[in-house]
Amino acid sequence: MDWDNLRYFLALARTGTLINAARTVQVDHTTVSRRIQALEKEMGVPLFARETSGHRLTEAGQHLLPQAEAMEEAFLSIESSSLVKQEEGLSGLVRVGVPEGLGAKVLAAPLASLAKQHPNLVIDLLALPRLLHLSRREADIVISLERPTRGSVVVTKLSDYILRLYGAKTYLADYPRIESVADLEPHTFISYVDDLLFSKQLQFLETFFQPNHFGLRSTSISAQYEAVRHGAGLAILPAFIGDKDPALECVLPQDAHFHRTFWMSMPAEIRHLARVQAVWQFLRDTARAPSSGLMPQEPSRMALQRPGKSRTD
DSSP states (O other), X not given: OOHHHHHHHHHHHHHSSHHHHHHHHTSOHHHHHHXXXXXXXXXXXXXXXXXXXXXXXXXXXXXXXXXXXXHHHHHHHHHHHHHHHHSSSOOEEEEEEEEHXXXXXXXXXXXXXXXXXXXXXXXXXXXXXXXXXXXXXXXXXXXXXXXXXXXXXXXXXXXXXXXXXXXXXXXXXXXXOOOSGGGGTTOOEEEOOGGGOSOGGGOOGGGTOOOSOEEEEOSXXXXXXXXXXXXXXXXXXXXXXXXXXXXXXXXXXXXXXXXEEEEEEEEGGGTTOXXXXXXXXXXXXXXXXXXXXXXOSSOOOOOTTSOOOOTTO
């Protein structure tokens, strides 16, 4: 299968029109049309439905999309390694937008090390409790909780990660042991501010329990973590934060256990820049390494069956 045909397929899938796809790959729109027709002939099925507003992926096209994106990612990885070896060092600015917790707890130190290896490379780590937009050029690379579905962007699934319910050991020592969701009733909770959530993927507390009392609500996961570790209540935290703090204990790991996904994207027009490719690949390798803690193999600190102190002791 001709990789160039798949390149044109991705460009049209991301932009929706032949003209915009042609601009992305810098060819005439007739070339894009011819390449798509050749690919559809090779596949034996139509990949796009032609509509007045543009081109929409058919079911076969939707099935091909993630496979083509995986091939694109492999190609970019090979190209990135080749470009980096050809240069004495990377240079220029790369802005990386990430969710706050991931940026502060997982990526900050490794990215600083990468920049140290390349003195002419500058990395802006935008670790914010909000969504950053590639369309507004707020960042060169964005890691988000939801998969981008619009615009001419390169997208890959970075990693799954898990979240659990945690409390400080000092806080839990003042309560009876927690054996079921019903035992959470007397507890104070730390959580997000509902009407300021920047992603629906952060809605999980109400899916298994409705707290009677909140000690603190914050848009910042770092603030929530600090409140929990200082004994202000219970909170759902990413395992890559909670599992690494010996002062915290995982509570009800099976009942309060959530899976989410980080997606990584960049504008298609800058994917060939060596510095962007290198940072892209570095982020991918860092997030998928076991040391990141994003997907721990076994729940840690599950000793919630310890004797607890009752309120009347």
